[in-house]
Ligand SMILES: O=C(O)C1=C[C@@H](OP(=O)(O)O)[C@@H](O)[C@H](O)C1
C-alpha cells in the first residue's frame with residue numbers, strides 16, 4: 001500500500017447532522033460496461049451500450065479497443081431507459097441519456113494500451129490482443145506492475161500466443177498478435193483473481209478451438225463476477241458449459257462461434273451504491289437507489305442481506321431499492337470471498353458498530369488497487385479504531401473515533417469508505433478524493449447532494 005504520490009488535496013468529509021433521506025441515481029456498472037465493450041468489439045455486427053459508465057476504468061477500456069481498430073462512438077441516445085422517477089441526486093447525468101455505438105472491425109496492431117490501474121483492462125485485453133495482427137504493448141500505473149497477471153500470461157502462452165514480458169508474470173508486456181489464436185485446454189490458478197477466468201472466457205468464442213479453462217487453485221474469489229461473464233457471453237450467443245449449470249466443478253468451456261451485436265442497457269453499479277446505502281445505515285436514515293435490478297450477477301446485490309444483518313431493512317419496489325437504517329449498527333461475522341470489492345465499505349460501517357466484526361475470505365484484497373487489508377487497518381486505527389489483520393481478512397473492534405486524515409492510496413473504495421466514517425465522526429479529511437474517478441467520477445458532488453448540501 002505504498003503511497004505512489006503525495007496528494008495535498010484534502011476533502012473535508014461531510015458530517016451528517018441528522019438522518020439522510022435521499023434518492024440517489026447511481027451510474028452504470030464498471031464490470032458490466034467493460035465486459036460489454038469487449039464482447040461488442042468481438043462481435044460480427046455493430047451493437048449498442050446504453051447508460052454505460054463513463055469513468056477512468058471504462059474510458060481506458062474504450063480507448064484501448066479503439067487503439068486496436070474498434071469503432072466506439074459516443075452519442076446521446078433517443079431511446080434511453082433512464083428512470084422516470086425524479087431523483088434528488090444523479091451521478092453523471094449525461095451518462096443516463098448516453099449510448100455508445102460499438103462497431104467491430106479487424107483487430108490490428110501495432111498498438112499501445114494504457115491500463116491505468118484497471119483490473120478489467122489489464123486482464124481482459126491481452127486475450128483480445130492475441131487476436132490482432134501485430135504487437136500490442138501494455139503498461140499502466142505503477143501499481144499495475146504489482147497486480148497479478150500470471151494466470152492470463154501463462155494461459156495465453158499455452159493457448160498459442162507469443163508474449164514478451166520481464167518474467168514476473170506482470171505488466172509491462174507485449175502481446176504479439178498472430179491474427180488468430182488456437183485456443184484449447186488450459187489450467188489456471190485463479191485464486192488471486194477471478195478476472196483470469198473471465199478474461200479467457202470473454203475472448204474464447206473467437207479462438208479457433210474455443211477454450212476449456214480448468215481452475216486449479218484452492219479458492220476462487222468473486223464467483224458472481226464469473227457468473228456475470230458467463231451470462232453476458234450467453235446473451236450474445238456464445239455457448240458456455242460451466243459448473244453451475246451441471247458442468248464439472250471448476251471447469252468452464254466456451255465453444256468457437258460468432259457473437260451477436262446487441263442493444264444492452266447497463267445496470268447501475270451496485271458496488272458504487274454501497275456508500276449511499278451505508279449512509280442510510282450509519283445515520284438511521286433512508287436512501288433509495290432507482291433501477292436496482294430484480295435479478296443480477298453483480299456482487300453488490302449481497303448488500304441487501306449484509307446491511308440488513310448490520311442493522312437496517314430494505315424493500316425492492318418499482319421505485320428501486322430503499323434501504324432504511326434502524327439507528328443501530330451491529331457487527332457481523334462474514335465471508336466476503338464472493339464479494340471482495342464490498343470489503344472497504346463494510347469495514348467502514350463495522351468500525352461504527354455496537355459489536356465487533358470479523359471479515360473473512362479476502363486475502364486476495366492485498367493485491368487490489370492497494371493492499372486493502374493493510375490500508376483499512378492503518379487508516380481506521382489512525383482515527384482511534386482497533387482493527388487487526390488476519391491471514392484472510394480483518395477483525396474490527398469498534399472504538400470511539402476521532403477526526404484526522406484518511407489516506408486513500410489511489411483506491412476509489414478507500415475514499416468512499418472514509419466518507420462513510422466521516423458521516424459519523426467530525427473532522428475526517430479524505431486525501432485525494434479525486435481517486436473515486438476510477439469508477440464514480442461525481443462522487444463528492446453526489447455525496448453532498450445526498451446530504452442536501
Ligand atoms: O471481473 C470483474 O469485473 C471484477 C472482479 C473482481 O476481481 P477479483 O476477483 O480480482 O477480486 C472484483 O474485485 C473487481 O472489482 C471486478
Ligand SMILES: C=C(OP(=O)(O)O)C(=O)O
Pocket residue numbers: 117118119120341368369413439
Ligand atoms: C478490485 C477492483 O477493481 P479492478 O477491476 O481494478 O480489479 C474494485 O473496483 O474494487
